[in-house]
Amino acid sequence: MFDAVTGGYFKKGDEPLSAIQVLNEDLAQLKVSSDEDRALEKKSIKSLNKYLGTYSIRVDNSKYERSIINSHITYIKDIEDVQLEASQGYIPPTIFVDNESLFSISPYEEYVNDESDEIPTIIFAKKNIKDDDENYTKFTLGAFMNSVMMEEFYVRINQGEFIKVDTYYNLSIEKGVTTIEISLDGVNPLRQIVIKK
Incomplete structure (x- = not known):
């Protein structure tokens, strides 16, 4: 993880760390390399933890x-x-x-797509904010597997019936808790997302 402004980066020992490695490390154990190696101040660690x-x-x-x-x-x-x-x-x-x-x-x-995915992945896109109202927020929901958007899958909202979807589903999320499940056969849920609004 490199800071373009200061030229510094996080390291553990002499090893530079990637952003993912920094997220998973205890910041108090890391050093910052720039003009001279130095440890992070406690104040900086507390501030950084909010963003990492x-x-x-x-x-x-x-x-x-x-x-x-x-x-x-x-x-x-x-x-x-x-x-x-x-x-x-x-x-x-x-x-x-x-x-x-x-x-x-x-x-x-x-x-190289090895087509090893067995479970589809859910992706959301925000619809136009003007379509929202005080009770509902609207999204477009899709699913993909093996790097390709699925042309057919099933979606179930809040334990209702599975609905067959052709590529995209227009989703309205109510205030409160919304549970979204997807399936390939309309019977067996494969992924679930819970949204708290």
Whole structure:
């Protein structure tokens, strides 16, 4: 994890640390390398801990060689760090993961889809804020598996019936707790998300 302003970076011993490694380390045990190695002050550690719960990278999932990057993968170390809304509005379409391995792949490595996914992943995109009202917040929900958006899956909201979805589902989230499940066969739920609003 590199600070472009100061030229400093976190390290443990003599080893520079990636952003994911910093998130998972005790900041009190790390040093900051810049002009001279130094330990973090307790005040700085307390301040930094507020901001070091997640780490996002942009994903190029554009089609047809258009250079549009419209989604992110966000590593979370604690489920409580997941937020759909930030201080400047809703986050872009994001996939939340707790698996560090995705962040250790070189961007220069050519991607090969091994089609090993057995469970689809849910992705949300915020619909127009003007569509929201005081009772409902509207999102578009999709699912993908093996790096491809699924053209057909099933969704169930708050233990209701599974509904067949063709590519995208328009989701209205009420105040309170909303449980969203997806399935491939309309019977067996494979993933669940609980949103507290």
